[in-house]
Amino acid sequence: MTAIVQTEKLTRRFGDKISVNQVDLQVPPGSIYGFLGPNGAGKTTTLKLLLGLLRPTAGSIRIFGERMPEERISVLRQVGSLVESPSYYGHLSGFKNLKIAADLLDLPPQSVKETLELVRLSQDAHRPVKEYSLGMKQRLGIAIALIHKPRLLILDEPTNGLDPAGIQEIRNLIKELPTLYGSTVLVSSHLLTEVEQVATHVGIINQGQLIFQDEIDVLRQQSSPVMLVELEQPAAAYQSLRNQGWRVERNHHTLTIPIQHSKDKARLFQHLQSFSILNVQEKKKSLEEIFIEWTGKGNSL
Numbered sequence: 001m002t003a004i005v006q007t008e009k010l011t012r013r014f015g016d017k018i019s020v021n022q023v024d025l026q027v028p029p030g031s032i033y034g035f036l037g038p039n040g041a042g043k044t045t046t047l048k049l050l051l052g053l054l055r056p057t058a059g060s061i062r063i064f065g066e067r068m069p070e071e072r073i074s075v076l077r078q079v080g081s082l083v084e085s086p087s088y089y090g091h092l093s094g095f096k097n098l099k100i101a102a103d104l105l106d107l108p109p110q111s112v113k114e115t116l117e118l119v120r121l122s123q124d125a126h127r128p129v130k131e132y133s134l135g136m137k138q139r140l141g142i143a144i145a146l147i148h149k150p151r152l153l154i155l156d157e158p159t160n161g162l163d164p165a166g167i168q169e170i171r172n173l174i175k176e177l178p179t180l181y182g183s184t185v186l187v188s189s190h191l192l193t194e195v196e197q198v199a200t201h202v203g204i205i206n207q208g209q210l211i212f213q214d215e216i217d218v219l220r221q222q223s224s225p226v227m228l229v230e231l232e233q234p235a236a237a238y239q240s241l242r243n244q245g246w247r248v249e250r251n252h253h254t255l256t257i258p259i260q261h262s263k264d265k266a267r268l269f270q271h272l273q274s275f276s277i278l279n280v281q282e283k284k285k286s287l288e289e290i291f292i293e294w295t296g297k298g299n300s301l
């Protein structure tokens with residue numbers, strides 16, 4: 001299956017600074033791809049490169065298999081995006097704003113009504129946008145990006161600054177899109193919890209480099225539990241486990257052993273019985289802890 005977005009060694013410099021460094025993105029069709037990274041990691045720059053708003057310093061981009069920016073016109077016709085704040089006319093209603101977008105794209109009037117319903121703005125459709133809450137403005141921005149049922153929707157931090165109810169609404173909307181419109185969604189965030197709740201695939205960028213990319217379940221497997229076993233004879237137990245092919249670390253009397261499958265636990269204890277177990281503790285690394293380890297950024301990820 002051809003990737004919807006595929007980059008090879010995508011790189012962007014600003015002066016001496018490399019903001020995006022040899023990034024190979026692979027966004028599969030029909031996925032909700034969470035593009036995760038702490039502030040300043042290079043997310044917005046990458047998304048702007050994909051949209052042809054910035055030129056790469058090096059590397060290549062294909063969207064729907066077509067080269068960007070060379071085939072920009074045909075590609076962008078099938079893309080919707082909301083990068084940075086939404087643009088709209090504040091003195092006009094949500095309806096009028098969408099009507100302008102629909103007219104520009106030669107879409108039937110019905111598409112305005114449909115899109116307003118999808119983003120749940122029908123009730124407020126005829127109020128001026130300047131009276132909208134931040135969440136409503138954000139939904140209008142997404143509506144403008146969505147009105148032509150794009151094959152690919154690119155959203156940069158769409159829940160930034162929203163209250164929990166607003167965040168939930170955007171989340172639900174994103175989740176609906178692959179089934180409803182057959183769209184692929186590429187959505188950036190600096191919040192792991194955000195991405196975890198909507199994404200089927202994840203790419204993690206840190207200091208301009210893509211440090212992880214796979215299905216979200218592969219990421220979850222990284223958080224499998226470890227056993228901390230305190231023993232009277234740790235040295236002998238350590239050696240014995242190593243000889244049997246276990247991954248094990250030793251710190252004084254305690255051995256740390258990652259457990260991939262629950263049946264491994266029973267096998268482990270059977271094996272350790274003869275080394276006099278003093279204490280056993282099971283610890284599970286949270287995804288949060290994994291990210292802090294990977295990125296050194298505790299506050300955002």
Ligand SMILES: Nc1ncnc2c1ncn2[C@@H]1O[C@H](COP(=O)(O)OP(=O)(O)OP(=O)(O)O)[C@@H](O)[C@H]1O
Pocket residue numbers: 014017019037038039040041042043044045046190
């Ligand atoms: N036009 C520019 N000129 C100079 N440096 C830039 C420019 N645009 C981005 N950068 C730098 O590139 C790096 C990546 O920025 P980018 O906005 O892509 O990060 P981000 O992951 O989107 O973070 P945030 O969530 O804070 O927006 C930052 O160090 C930023 O200062």
